[in-house]
Amino acid sequence: MSYEWVSEIKWNADGLVTVVVQDWGSGKILMVAWANEEAILKSLSGGRACFWSRSRSKLWLKGESSGHYQLIKDVYLDCDGDSLVFTVEQIGGIACHTGRNSCFFKKLERDQWSISEKVIKNAEEIYGQNE
Amino acid sequence: MSYEWVSEIKWNADGLVTVVVQDWGSGKILMVAWANEEAILKSLSGGRACFWSRSRSKLWLKGESSGHYQLIKDVYLDCDGDSLVFTVEQIGGIACHTGRNSCFFKKLERDQWSISEKVIKNAEEIYGQNE
Numbered sequence: 001m002s003y004e005w006v007s008e009i010k011w012n013a014d015g016l017v018t019v020v021v022q023d024w025g026s027g028k029i030l031m032v033a034w035a036n037e038e039a040i041l042k043s044l045s046g047g048r049a050c051f052w053s054r055s056r057s058k059l060w061l062k063g064e065s066s067g068h069y070q071l072i073k074d075v076y077l078d079c080d081g082d083s084l085v086f087t088v089e090q091i092g093g094i095a096c097h098t099g100r101n102s103c104f105f106k107k108l109e110r111d112q113w114s115i116s117e118k119v120i121k122n123a124e125e126i127y128g129q130n131e
Numbered sequence: 132m133s134y135e136w137v138s139e140i141k142w143n144a145d146g147l148v149t150v151v152v153q154d155w156g157s158g159k160i161l162m163v164a165w166a167n168e169e170a171i172l173k174s175l176s177g178g179r180a181c182f183w184s185r186s187r188s189k190l191w192l193k194g195e196s197s198g199h200y201q202l203i204k205d206v207y208l209d210c211d212g213d214s215l216v217f218t219v220e221q222i223g224g225i226a227c228h229t230g231r232n233s234c235f236f237k238k239l240e241r242d243q244w245s246i247s248e249k250v251i252k253n254a255e256e257i258y259g260q261n262e
Contacts, residue, residue: 005242018163020151027158029207032149032214044239076160076235077244079227083163085235096210104207104216108175111136113208 006037010081016052017082021095023102024073024087030095031103033062035084047072049086066126068092094120137168141212147183148213152226154233155204155218161226162234164193166215178203180217197257199223225251 009017016034023030033051035043039059042050046061049070053060063069070088077084096103098119105117140148147165154161164182166174170190173181177192180201184191194200201219208215227234229250236248 003242005239005244008237008244018149020160020163022160029151029153029160029216032151032209075239076247077237077239078163078234079229079231079236080234083235085160098210100210103209103211104214105210106139106208108136108206108208111134113136113139116207 003041006040008077008081009037009040009084011037012082016054017084019049019051019084019086021049021070021086021088024089028102029104030070030088030090030101033060040084043072043086044075049088062095063091066092066094066097068094068126070095092121094126097123097126099123099126134172137171139208139212140168140171140215142168143213147185148215150180150182150215150217152180152201152217152219154226155220159233160235161201161219161221161232164191171215174203174217175206180219194222197223197225197228199225199257201226223252225257228254228257230254230257 015036019033019035021030034054036052039050039052049062049072051060069091073087075086093101099121100117100119105115106113107116146167150164150166152161165185167183170181170183180193180203182191200222204218206217224232230252231248231250236246237244238247
C-alpha cells in the first residue's frame with residue numbers, strides 16, 4: 001500500500017486535519033472531528049472512522065464504546081488540503097453522544113438554538129448505566 | 132435582535148469556529164472555513180456567508196471578488212458548540228476558487244487523489260485576467 005496520498009494532506013500546527021463526516025445515504029452532516037496521520041491511516045486500513053480526541057489526547061475509534069461505528073465509503077480532500085470529508089455508513093443511525101443521528105441538532109430559529117432532532121436512544125441505553 | 136445564541140458558540144484559542152458549508156439543494160459539502168464572532172454576525176445580518184480568512188487575517192465575504200456569494204438558508208450548531216453548518220444557495224454553482232462546485236473535488240481512489248469534479252468556469256473567467 002502506498003501512502004503518497006497522505007503526504008498531500010496539510011496538517012495544522014498540532015498535526016491535525018479537520019474531518020467532516022457525512023452520511024453516505026442521506027447526505028446529512030453527522031459530525032466534525034479532528035484526525036492526525038495515525039488516525040487517518042487507521043481509518044483507511046480498518047474501514048472504520050478513527051479520529052484524534054483533543055480532549056482525551058488519544059486515538060479515538062468512533063463507536064468503540066457505543067458500537068456506533070462509521071464504515072467509511074469515500075474520502076475527499078479539499079483544494080487546500082487541510083480538510084477531509086468521510087462519507088460513511090453510520091451504524092445504529094446515531095453519530096452523536098446524545099443519542100441523535102447528527103451532532104448538528106441545534107438549528108438557529110428566531111435568534112435561538114432550537115433542537116431539531118429527536119433522541120433515538122438515550123445515553124444510558126448506549127453507554128450503560130455507569131456512564 | 133438578540134445575540135444570546137452567539138454566546139453558546141465555543142470559540143477556539145484564536146476566537147474561531149469551524150464552519151462547514153453545505154449546498155441546500157444537493158446536500159453536497161461545498162467547503163470548510165473558519166469564522167470569528169464578527170463574521171458570524173455579518174453572515175446572519177447580511178444573509179451571505181462571511182468567514183475569517185486565516186491566510187489574509189481579515190473578514191472574508193465569500194463571493195466578494197468572484198460574485199459567487201453563498202446565500203444562507205439555515206445554520207446549525209453541534210453538540211459541543213465548536214462547529215457550525217451553513218446550508219446555502221451557492222450563487223453560480225461554484226464554491227471553489229478553482230471554478231468547481233465543491234472544494235472537495237479530490238477523491239481517494241486506489242491510494243491516489245483523483246479529480247472527481249469538472250471545472251465549471253476557469254479562474255480567468257471568474258477573477259479576470261490579472262488574477
